[in-house]
Amino acid sequence: MPAAESRRTSAGARAPAGVLAPYASRPETGRGRRHAEPPAPTRNDYQRDRDRIVHSTAFRRLVYKTQVFLNHEGDLFRTRLTHSLEVAQLGRSIARSLGLHEDLVEAIALAHDLGHTPFGHAGQDELHACMAPYGGFEHNLQSLRVIDVLEQRYPTFDGLNLSFETREGVLKHCSKRVARWIEAHEPGGIGRRFLDRTQPSLEAQLANLADEIAYNAHDVDDGVRSGLITIDQLCSVPLFARFHAEALGEHPGLAQMKRSRLLAEILRRMLSAQVYDVIDATGERLRQQRPGSVEAVRAGPALVGFSPEMQRASRQLKRFLFRALYRHPQVMDTTGRACRVVRELFACYEADPGEMPPEYAQSPLLRRSVADYIAGMTDRFAVREHERLTGLQLFASP
Template sequence: MTDRRSDVVKHDPAAGAAKTGVPTQEALEAHLAPYAAHSAQSRGRRFPEAAPSARTEFQRDRDRIVHSTAFRRLEYKTQVFVNHEGDLFRTRLTHSLEVAQIARSVARNLRVNEDLVEAISLAHDLGHTPFGHAGQDALNECMREHGGFEHNLQSLAVVDDLEEHYGAFNGLNLCFETREGILKHCSRENARRLGALGERFLEGRQPSIEAQIANVADEIAYNNHDVDDGLRSGLLTVEQLAEVELWQVHYEAARSDFPQIEGRRLIHETVRRIINTLIVDLIDTTKLNLDRHTPTSLDAVRAAPALVAHSETIAAQAAALKRFLFKNLYRHYRVMRMANKARRVVAGLFDAFTDDPRLLPPGYQSTDALQQPRLIAHYIAGMTDRYAVKEYQRLFVIDDN
């Protein structure tokens, strides 16, 4: 995935607006702060395209993501609980929508680009395997001798190459800034391979404010909604959560304000208050950081330390909640049992396809032995939970019917 960046095709937006009455991209983003990412100043797309009318470049990115095949598949990909375990648990799709909602709220208060932050939020999990982190760990182990597997890089591969919606190019041909936000982590080796997109990892620079917001919004969403799902599943109890300060403070406040409520209503009220506290603190602390560093452009944001952050007190409380979830939910024996099954499915599929690539659909078969493992990883990563299970059964289970 060598970065083949080119600038957006130049045009005269003012002239077009005068003829059609459609506002220019500059007019649509006139309210943004100088440190925000502006569509008209984007570093462009890999393949040149005429500028959109009636929407900005980042709105076009968001729309392409929403209409992509990979985005639809998120509905049947695991967050923590595998899809068949219940209809009310979070999936990658509902998680992505929740991240986008939180991120847009923060972006609006900071006067940065809501469309960009939404595009990044909706795309950040496109490369996730079936079965959540257990599936990713299993696929990474299978790919150890072939460059490994990392879902951020896979999300980038999806939007750069794997989607097949457009006649002129593979992928979605997203703006540089959207692709940058999708890539939250990257090894130095991969960063060098990615060219301009990987430079910030080599130079120790930051991504846009919008990318930073999406990253923190992701943590806010999954920590708090995993609490909700953990309680709903019965794997966590309110009594256990009493040891977590961030939970207990808001739980007691909710009980005090609404002594008549209990059960699910009390849990929802508590989680709602926690999320609100985290968002407000994030906005307030980030505003202080912006005032302290006074960035006057996106380039100044890149050169500054990370600006989007919580206060020390709230950051410590959020970290304690994260540690609690790791110990009591993600390492719960029932979750570990399902994770073990997931690893067996992913590893079994990979081994079967490696032993005989003719079992793969034609588009994933290659005469290049070095390329074949990556194509297998692409195929498995694109599966939903239930498709992976069915594929495993088709390969290994003899049906007498």
């Protein structure tokens, strides 16, 4: 067992299992749903949110939406679905130690990427460029749009009608311009904090950080698995080098074993260290601030986070991944073709809305409807649609 995993965290950082701390969100005192509904007999509101997310169409589509590598490039690379599950697992583990509401963390984690486009960040950036004259495109806001409007499963309202706290956690980032628009349509709602410069719940803060921890680790794993980066290259990153040395020091035989076994041990240690660092650092901030309620959390500084040392180490890893993986020539070639697919799909639907399903084609806000339709596509559907509309095959058939 790694040293980081075997030691206890600092005194008071852990809450007794199943006991909510005073600063945790509670469904019985939450701000409820936009459309009133009777309570479920066997589930709290956050469990109900999670279940609605899991049963949504947008959630199922995540299995065919990419992270870094396109869906058809390999069966074992992460997708948005597996990423969301990893974020939920990390978030629940940390929430349990801090006395936060695990179900809320899980619901936010599972919903946070529902609005992501096909082709990862490349698709988002290209769709934003297409939508620049019409208000732009941002995947956090699109995730909110999915759960508030685009999922249509209930007879009396659009969307999933999730609780305020889940919706707040999904909207991680928001410009003041967009926040003012949300505030005008939902006074005192989830856009208000971006105008008041207050904090979301600790559960929302945690889900955001768990997202960062998860994608750093799995991009390392997928990058090495793809052959685009190597373990030797990664050893230039202090955080990775530390656990590489620890793993081989404790298990010298790993050097002669399959590369994937060594990498798995390094990543296990790295994830454990980051999780325990978050628990310790956040626990210390909570002891210093002593928030006695969710309202006190909202009025104070951000509390969930790494220690300064781990934050620096995480940033170093991010910089390495950006330079060596995300800007790798092979990834950039794929990115360029993916951007072309999104750009040309947008132009085709804008010129001939009838190529979209009627519910999109007949919308009075045509460009936003085009963005909604493209954002909801999986990688493989976008590739097939582009080939159907243009006659061009930019990718091998998935």
